Amino acid sequence: MSRGSFFESVSHYFNRAAAFSDVDKGLIDQVRCCNSTYRMRFPVKRDDGSIVVVEAFRAEHSHHRLPTKGGIRFSPDVTIDETIALAALMTYKCALVGVPFGGAKGGVCIDPRTESEGFLERVTRRYTAELIRKNFIGPDIDVPAPDYGTGEREMAWIADTYKNLKINSADTYACVTGKPISMHGIPGRRQATGLGVYYGIRACLEHQEDMQPLGLTTGVAGKRIIVQGLGNVGYYAAWYLQNEGQAIITGIIEREGGIYNTNGLNVDAVFNHRKAEGTILNFPGAQNFTNGMELLEHECDILVPAALENQITSENGARIQAKIVAEAANGPVDFEGEAILSERGILMIPDMYLNAGGVTVSYFEWLKNRAGVSFDRMLSRHEELVKRELVEAVEQLIGAKFPGDQLPRLIHGPSEEEIVIAALEQSMTKAYNSLHRVWKERKLPDLRTAGFLLALERVAESYRHHGIFP
Numbered sequence: 001m002s003r004g005s006f007f008e009s010v011s012h013y014f015n016r017a018a019a020f021s022d023v024d025k026g027l028i029d030q031v032r033c034c035n036s037t038y039r040m041r042f043p044v045k046r047d048d049g050s051i052v053v054v055e056a057f058r059a060e061h062s063h064h065r066l067p068t069k070g071g072i073r074f075s076p077d078v079t080i081d082e083t084i085a086l087a088a089l090m091t092y093k094c095a096l097v098g099v100p101f102g103g104a105k106g107g108v109c110i111d112p113r114t115e116s117e118g119f120l121e122r123v124t125r126r127y128t129a130e131l132i133r134k135n136f137i138g139p140d141i142d143v144p145a146p147d148y149g150t151g152e153r154e155m156a157w158i159a160d161t162y163k164n165l166k167i168n169s170a171d172t173y174a175c176v177t178g179k180p181i182s183m184h185g186i187p188g189r190r191q192a193t194g195l196g197v198y199y200g201i202r203a204c205l206e207h208q209e210d211m212q213p214l215g216l217t218t219g220v221a222g223k224r225i226i227v228q229g230l231g232n233v234g235y236y237a238a239w240y241l242q243n244e245g246q247a248i249i250t251g252i253i254e255r256e257g258g259i260y261n262t263n264g265l266n267v268d269a270v271f272n273h274r275k276a277e278g279t280i281l282n283f284p285g286a287q288n289f290t291n292g293m294e295l296l297e298h299e300c301d302i303l304v305p306a307a308l309e310n311q312i313t314s315e316n317g318a319r320i321q322a323k324i325v326a327e328a329a330n331g332p333v334d335f336e337g338e339a340i341l342s343e344r345g346i347l348m349i350p351d352m353y354l355n356a357g358g359v360t361v362s363y364f365e366w367l368k369n370r371a372g373v374s375f376d377r378m379l380s381r382h383e384e385l386v387k388r389e390l391v392e393a394v395e396q397l398i399g400a401k402f403p404g405d406q407l408p409r410l411i412h413g414p415s416e417e418e419i420v421i422a423a424l425e426q427s428m429t430k431a432y433n434s435l436h437r438v439w440k441e442r443k444l445p446d447l448r449t450a451g452f453l454l455a456l457e458r459v460a461e462s463y464r465h466h467g468i469f470p
Ligand code: NAD
Pocket: 071, 146, 147, 148, 149, 150, 193, 228, 229, 230, 231, 232, 233, 234, 253, 254, 255, 292, 306, 307, 308, 309, 328, 329, 330, 331, 355, 356, 358, 359
């Protein structure tokens, strides 16, 4: 198998898991293949008036549930193979965490770091118009979200373009998730993937029988962690591991190199340093690694690759010293690298589970847009009145008033963000428990195989009930 084909790597994992299932062979083939792809080229004007042809893709891997869902990547390295692989991972991810969507992904071959904001807006709007023309976007059809190189700004452009071209539809904002709050986004979406990574690592570290062979104690506190990528996923994963989990972030790697401090790096201080200086290097008190890949191989308890795919391969797999590789990015370990890590007893928490927090909260955003009302407003007014009476009764009983800052929370209940975060925590923990149970009970080689097997069986089950014409 040639290296570099991301979809082949995903299919390899899928086939390995499928060997443990008794699903009909034809159905296995259907679950594995990508249902539809749209490859487009369109002209866009640069700021100087010159015209450039932009190549872009959208892949809808599985229509067993609708809408399909998946992020849009802006990167000069995007290919159709990569887009299909990421769409396939979305199908399995949604099935694993119980989000009722099929998998999709988009890619646009541009470098957002070197392009002007105006150019990026023109590309995003034209890309959206192309998707509309071919019926590759819509609240019931296919719902994009942010991914590598895109964020709230791009999602706002997509929502606005869709809204203006589809004027008759009531729930237009459900056509895309990861939007700014001011544009019908949902609080908690920005940090969702990174926070989900933290919950996933925490769930994994609770199992003493899995930690013992690695020579690790249970719990996140005190674990020495190296993170690759300080973007949306990496920043929030590192932040929560440090601030909620009390882990020690010893190393951070970005595209220009890495920094290391055995006593720990303050994630916010590093983030601000990079913002101010334009580089992660020369952070006070830290050792510089001009080649970030070297820091990937440094001693630590947990390595969190949160940047791109194919970071751990046959080239460096033998030199990785981490005891756990927590795949926050999609596909950071290729199948050759995976074989080496497995043989060396390194535990991998698979991407399809670990970074599912983003799509989970996207699902909440989509539900909210469909319902046209926020979650905290859905709590009944009656409930609020009952609580107010209760609070007054307790105040009379104790002869004192509740402090003013406690009162709104007691009466109004949790905020929308609190509801979203509690649901995310529950979803990540529950999904890990199913994954772990399947791994152990069915005596599977690893968590990844358990993940692919569970996802295959769930998608196949859904196909059995609907999705196959007689
Ligand atoms: P992002 O663009 O916000 O951040 C990526 C970061 O990685 C950037 O800071 C970039 O400078 C850095 N980077 C690039 N090349 C690097 C290198 N060679 N070494 C070290 N750092 C490098 O992207 P993101 O949204 O954080 O996505 C990161 C990964 O997580 C991708 O694999 C993506 O598919 C996956 N993912 C993202 C989401 C989401 O909600 N954003 C959800 C699920 C999975």
